[in-house]
Amino acid sequence: MVERPRDPHRDERRSRRSPFRQVTEFAAASGVGQKAGIALAAAGLVLTVTVPVTSPVMASNTGASGALSAAVQPDVTAAAAAKVDFSRTAITTTGDPDGKLKQLLSAQSVGSITRAASAGTLGAPLDQLVTASPFGYRVSPITGGAGEFHRGQDFAAQCGTAVHAAASGTVTFNGWHPFGGGNRVVIDHGNGLETTYNHLSSASVEVGQKVSRGDVIALSGTTGASTGCHLHFEVMVNGDVVDPLGWL
Numbered sequence: 001m002v003e004r005p006r007d008p009h010r011d012e013r014r015s016r017r018s019p020f021r022q023v024t025e026f027a028a029a030s031g032v033g034q035k036a037g038i039a040l041a042a043a044g045l046v047l048t049v050t051v052p053v054t055s056p057v058m059a060s061n062t063g064a065s066g067a068l069s070a071a072v073q074p075d076v077t078a079a080a081a082a083k084v085d086f087s088r089t090a091i092t093t094t095g096d097p098d099g100k101l102k103q104l105l106s107a108q109s110v111g112s113i114t115r116a117a118s119a120g121t122l123g124a125p126l127d128q129l130v131t132a133s134p135f136g137y138r139v140s141p142i143t144g145g146a147g148e149f150h151r152g153q154d155f156a157a158q159c160g161t162a163v164h165a166a167a168s169g170t171v172t173f174n175g176w177h178p179f180g181g182g183n184r185v186v187i188d189h190g191n192g193l194e195t196t197y198n199h200l201s202s203a204s205v206e207v208g209q210k211v212s213r214g215d216v217i218a219l220s221g222t223t224g225a226s227t228g229c230h231l232h233f234e235v236m237v238n239g240d241v242v243d244p245l246g247w248l
């Protein structure tokens with residue numbers, strides 16, 4: 001059966017748009033949405049493209065946004081990082097600030113939690129979060145080599161800045177990290193979720209100590225493999241690091 005066009009101009013318009021539509025539909029279907037959108041924009045084919053990120057995995061791989069990807073830079077001093085335009089302040093919650101996290105962790109296995117569900121469940125480890133080097137592959141600020149996997153999110157902070165527990169939990173490590181973290185504190189939040197705080201100038205907690213969300217646990221520094229004062233913050237799920245920005 002052949003469909004008979006009622007409005008030839010409409011079909012003309014449709015056919016003119018179809019190559020672009022095919023590309024975006026392919027991009028969305030194959031999960032390369034954001035990259036395809038950026039590639040199209042870069043090629044000058046379109047001025048504005050909005051292709052939805054199709055999965056939390058994609059969001060993680062692309063660094064959540066172009067702005068974050070564009071902010072890739074080595075570990076930096078607080079002075080340089082102060083120019084980074086992306087910042088957030090700590091969100092204070094009345095009642096039980098850990099409630100959302102507890103609910104999330106009790107509802108499902110921590111390994112199956114999506115970025116959409118985890119966003120906002122951890123508190124900010126610094127009063128002001130100024131992102132520096134992001135989680136994931138990057139050029140090493142120490143060796144200059146490409147393809148180094150950066151296990152956490154760096155936040156610019158002058159040495160001596162108060163570092164807060166991202167959620168309530170138990171301190172499971174406080175000491176020297178032999179693999180570059182310098183003075184490091186690890187907090188176990190239960191259900192396979194841990195956070196770590198690195199390059200500290202000093203820590204004010206002991207192993208076994210229970211801490212509450214927002215407690216000052218340490219002061220930031222530049223100990224270990226670090227080129228300037230900042231906080232290297234990690235989130236671990238069942239022992240594997242994940243993008244901390246997916247939890248803040």
Ligand SMILES: [Zn+2]
Pocket residue numbers: 075133150152153154231232233
């Ligand atoms: Zn780092």
